[in-house]
Amino acid sequence: MTTRMRAQPGERPDIVSGRSRRFMTEGPGFALLMLLPALLVLGFVIGLPMIKAVILSFDTITFRRPAAAGTYGVHNYARLMSDPDAWGAVLRSALYMLGTVAGSVSLALGAALLTHRVIRLRALARLTFLLPWTVPAVVTALVWGVMYDGNFGVINRLLDFVPFVNGQDWLIDRQTALAALIVAQVWNEFPVAYIFFLAGLHSIPEELYEAAKIDRAGAFARFRFITLPQLRYIIAVIVILLMILGFKAFPIIFILTGGGPAGATETLTVLTYNTAFRSLDFSYSATLGILAVLVSIVLVLGYLRVMARADTGKGGAV
Amino acid sequence: MTETAPAIELRNISKAYGALRVIDDVSLRVEKGVFITLLGPSGCGKSTLLRSIVGLARPDSGQILVDGNDITNAAAHNRPVKMVFQDYALFPHMTVAQNIGFGCEMQGMSRKSISRRCQELLDLIRLPNLAGRYPDALSGGQRQRVALARALAPDPSALLLDEPLGALDLKLRQDMQRELKSIQRRTEKTFVFVTHDQEEAMSMSDLVAVMNKGRIEQLGAPQDVYANPATEFVANFVGAANLFRAHVIAVEGNEAKLEVEGSEWIVPVNRVTCGNGLKAGDRAIIVIRPEALTTDTTKAAGAIRITGKVTEQTYFGDRVHLHLSLANGRSVLIDARPQSLRPGVDEMTVECPASDLAIIVRGKRTEHS
Numbered sequence: 288m289t290t291r292m293r294a295q296p297g298e299r300p301d302i303v304s305g306r307s308r309r310f311m312t313e314g315p316g317f318a319l320l321m322l323l324p325a326l327l328v329l330g331f332v333i334g335l336p337m338i339k340a341v342i343l344s345f346d347t348i349t350f351r352r353p354a355a356a357g358t359y360g361v362h363n364y365a366r367l368m369s370d371p372d373a374w375g376a377v378l379r380s381a382l383y384m385l386g387t388v389a390g391s392v393s394l395a396l397g398a399a400l401l402t403h404r405v406i407r408l409r410a411l412a413r414l415t416f417l418l419p420w421t422v423p424a425v426v427t428a429l430v431w432g433v434m435y436d437g438n439f440g441v442i443n444r445l446l447d448f449v450p451f452v453n454g455q456d457w458l459i460d461r462q463t464a465l466a467a468l469i470v471a472q473v474w475n476e477f478p479v480a481y482i483f484f485l486a487g488l489h490s491i492p493e494e495l496y497e498a499a500k501i502d503r504a505g506a507f508a509r510f511r512f513i514t515l516p517q518l519r520y521i522i523a524v525i526v527i528l529l530m531i532l533g534f535k536a537f538p539i540i541f542i543l544t545g546g547g548p549a550g551a552t553e554t555l556t557v558l559t560y561n562t563a564f565r566s567l568d569f570s571y572s573a574t575l576g577i578l579a580v581l582v583s584i585v586l587v588l589g590y591l592r593v594m595a596r597a598d599t600g601k602g603g604a605v
Numbered sequence: 606m607t608e609t610a611p612a613i614e615l616r617n618i619s620k621a622y623g624a625l626r627v628i629d630d631v632s633l634r635v636e637k638g639v640f641i642t643l644l645g646p647s648g649c650g651k652s653t654l655l656r657s658i659v660g661l662a663r664p665d666s667g668q669i670l671v672d673g674n675d676i677t678n679a680a681a682h683n684r685p686v687k688m689v690f691q692d693y694a695l696f697p698h699m700t701v702a703q704n705i706g707f708g709c710e711m712q713g714m715s716r717k718s719i720s721r722r723c724q725e726l727l728d729l730i731r732l733p734n735l736a737g738r739y740p741d742a743l744s745g746g747q748r749q750r751v752a753l754a755r756a757l758a759p760d761p762s763a764l765l766l767d768e769p770l771g772a773l774d775l776k777l778r779q780d781m782q783r784e785l786k787s788i789q790r791r792t793e794k795t796f797v798f799v800t801h802d803q804e805e806a807m808s809m810s811d812l813v814a815v816m817n818k819g820r821i822e823q824l825g826a827p828q829d830v831y832a833n834p835a836t837e838f839v840a841n842f843v844g845a846a847n848l849f850r851a852h853v854i855a856v857e858g859n860e861a862k863l864e865v866e867g868s869e870w871i872v873p874v875n876r877v878t879c880g881n882g883l884k885a886g887d888r889a890i891i892v893i894r895p896e897a898l899t900t901d902t903t904k905a906a907g908a909i910r911i912t913g914k915v916t917e918q919t920y921f922g923d924r925v926h927l928h929l930s931l932a933n934g935r936s937v938l939i940d941a942r943p944q945s946l947r948p949g950v951d952e953m954t955v956e957c958p959a960s961d962l963a964i965i966v967r968g969k970r971t972e973h974s
């Protein structure tokens with residue numbers, strides 16, 4: 288076998304002398320070799336904690352029964368199946384995710400449509416909408432916390448001027464707490480979508496609008512028949528990205544309500560945290576974490592699918 | 606009244622971008638069913654003029670009438686004219702049929718009549734089976750035809766085409782020229798066609814408007830523009846031309862005696878292309894087309910004879926180009942049959958029948974120099 292490959296004139300015989308050598312120097316093995324350092328680092332950083340978490344989720348490390356540590360089994364998963372708090376948290380995560388996605392996408396699209404044709408004060412217009420993104424989530428939470436305050440928050444002070452509308456304790460009222468958090472999150476994250484939409488709008492050839500105009504399409508028809516279809520992949524990608532962001536969201540919820548009042552804003556991430564660090568039930572927390580990972584994987588798969596479609600069918604049928 | 610109104614009438618249209626006058630007092634009447642071409646170099650304002658007619662640009666002054674109706678201030682979507690863009694501007698997310706039907710749909714036509722109209726147009730552009738294709742699965746020529754069909758679908762009063770063939774390669778371009786012309790004939794629509802390719806303009810148009818620096822320098826049938834260029838610019842831009850600076854010594858009856866770059870020529874006065882004839886003291890430019898110069902000297906009376914040294918001969922198969930260098934140092938281009946190629950010949954006399962030259966009057970010599 289090894290003699291089948293004869294050195295060709297002009298080739299260096301020492302490189303092609305053996306098949307295994309060849310495999311490692313230019314075949315797939317070579318690629319693996321080159322990737323090895325990165326794979327090792329990734330393995331340590333991502334793989335190890337994952338494995339640790341999976342193991343933990345089958346263990347019984349909990350403050351309530353310290354002696355039970357080392358008892359392995361599926362009891363945490365069994366508990367998860369029938370835990371109304373857990374499924375409530377999943378529902379709240381879903382609501383939070385949908386709320387932030389809807390809010391961010393519409394706000395970002397509106398802002399992008401408003402500013403993409405601006406010529407004078409262009410930088411200022413764009414900066415205005417990008418600014419919230421530069422504010423760390425923690426700071427966002429603190430600022431909105433102050434604004435939502437029932438007594439001296441600016442929101443209630445402003446509402447004093449609106450007849451028949453009363454101020455609320457936004458974060459303390461079960462009815463409004465989740466929505467209030469969603470607003471803060473949207474404010475913080477919509478610039479991501481805004482940038483993408485702005486770029487998307489710029490990539491639509493002006494001639495398409497002119498052609499549509501000549502064909503009697505008014506402003507709304509141009510939006511409906513040109514802008515939206517031309518942006519559809521960007522919108523799809525952004526929606527899924529924001530779903531992932533919204534599902535994982537933590538700092539804003541944690542700082543503003545910590546899951547309260549009475550669990551009204553306890554999303555899966557917050558529940559996972561609270562289970563670990565308030566109830567000190569580490570194994571069950573790991574189980575909740577695994578559930579979150581599974582949901583994330585589904586979302587990421589959706590994302591990859593959309594990306595693949597966007598790459599292949601740039602203008603055609605889907 | 607509207608029966609006899611021209612399809613398009615422009616009255617003193619002007620438009621400036623900043624200090625640049627892109628369209629400078631243009632007036633034009635285009636009768637119904639005419640294929641007119643705006644011909645001019647890049648940047649002379651052709652697109653701006655088309656865009657003004659269709660409503661994508663707003664002239665600073667002047668009036669635009671379509672079928673006798675003033676549409677100067679009408680919005681683009683309310684004008685009865687359609688436009689075909691150079692790079693097609695097909696909607697990439699719509700099928701061919703949806704593209705073609707878009708205008709009809711916006712007009713609120715019923716689904717049934719839209720699809721009937723679509724099929725009619727697909728037959729017209731000879732792509733009857735491509736209704737379901739998306740534009741990125743079409744060739745350049747097919748896209749161009751679909752763009753044409755889309756513009757024709759809502760049955761516009763006139764169709765404006767902005768260098769529609771610019772992106773096609775030469776062979777396809779020639780096919781599409783014929784195709785376009787035949788579609789125009791069959792639909793009997795008014796076509797306003799823009800190009801900077803003078804051959805394209807010559808071969809397709811009923812009328813050519815030669816534009817330069819925002820003005821129409823000459824309007825006429827292609828043969829007329831070619832044979833009787835009204836200005837130096839037109840003479841140079843439309844076809845090749847040998848230009849001779851001249852000034853008028855005397856005018857006697859039908860003939861004028863000119864001083865042309867050191868020699869004396871007698872030319873017929875009726876070859877003046879524009880203005881009110883020749884007067885003694887006028888400056889003029891004599892235009893002689895390269896193919897008007899023949900190497901078979903007949904010694905006929907009244908022919909212009911030019912003698913010079915052959916400096917260059919370029920062979921094209923059916924034609925040959927000779928460059929003649931005259932005694933005063935200027936060069937003259939001759940487009941002759943290959944038989945007139947005479948290897949080894951150094952000095953040569955060519956002649957041009959006086960009826961084949963054109964005279965462009967440039968006013969009194971004293972005004973200028």
Ligand SMILES: Nc1ncnc2c1ncn2[C@@H]1O[C@H](COP(=O)(O)OP(=O)(O)OP(=O)(O)O)[C@@H](O)[C@H]1O
Pocket residue numbers: 622627645646647648649650651652653654801
């Ligand atoms: N929106 C605009 N703003 C400023 N200047 C413009 C604008 N549109 C066109 N111009 C200028 O007007 C002049 C005429 O432009 P136009 O597009 O009408 O030329 P054209 O004859 O169509 O040229 P081409 O053959 O290259 O298409 C050019 O000098 C161009 O730079």
Ligand SMILES: [Mg+2]
Pocket residue numbers: 651652653767
């Ligand atoms: Mg142009």
